[in-house]
Amino acid sequence: MDMTTTDVWHTQADVEEGLENRPECSICFNNYDNIFKTPKVLQCSHTFCLECVARLVASLPPENEQDKVLCPFCRQPTPIPQEGVPALQTSQELLSNLPPHQRKEETVWIEGTKLCYKQDPESNQSDLCICVDIGLSKKDIPPPPRPRSRMQRICCMCSDWKRLLLIAFMVIVLFCILLWPVQCILKTGSLKCTTESTASKPTNSLHVTRGL
Secondary structure, X not given: OOOEEEEEOOXXXXXXXXXXXXXXXXXXXOEOOOXXXXXXXXXOOOEEEHHHHHHHHHXXXXXXXXXXXXXXXXXXXXXXXXXXXXXXXXXXXXXXXXOHHHOOOOOEEEEXXXXXXXXXXXXXXXXXXXXXXXXXXXXXXXXXXXXXXXXHHHHHHHXXXXXXXXXXXXXXXXXXXXXXXXXXXXXXXXXXXXXXXXXXXXXXXXXHHHHO
16 A cells, blocks of 8 residues: 655754753754654764764765764764664663653664655554655756857957957046146146147237237
């Protein structure tokens, strides 16, 4: 009989009253339970929840054989059983500190990049299978740029030359605007170059008239 699968992307911490004193995972800071947050003990004696350890294994590089996981605290390796991360040793001490209905470890298995759990057959939803995705979310990688054709390269070069010419023209105009007042100051000692040149013209014409 086919089971209905429900994907769970993010698990939430327990918010019930009186759970703040329960032991929690040192990575995700969620309270331990008997399913996806089952306390798993590494060979270095550090304990983390099943989901966090499974994510550590999923983040290993492809060239790694993925038969060992490094403790995020002391970096000591722990071999991964052939059955996967759920087969790691469970901390019975922490499990015994959970509420009575969570002191029995439930069966969790791995399907691809998902941790899956099937509810108790005695419950009303016995066909419901809950899964947590432990794979790394990958962003869409943009496709590599296509090589430009010869005509496109020529057009790009022409547009670059036009930009350079425009910039050079603007620099020359700006230089001339700044140089004109300096030239007037050097010649006349003031900025009234235009006024003096126009005032000198009637004087010249007056000398010509007297000569006649």
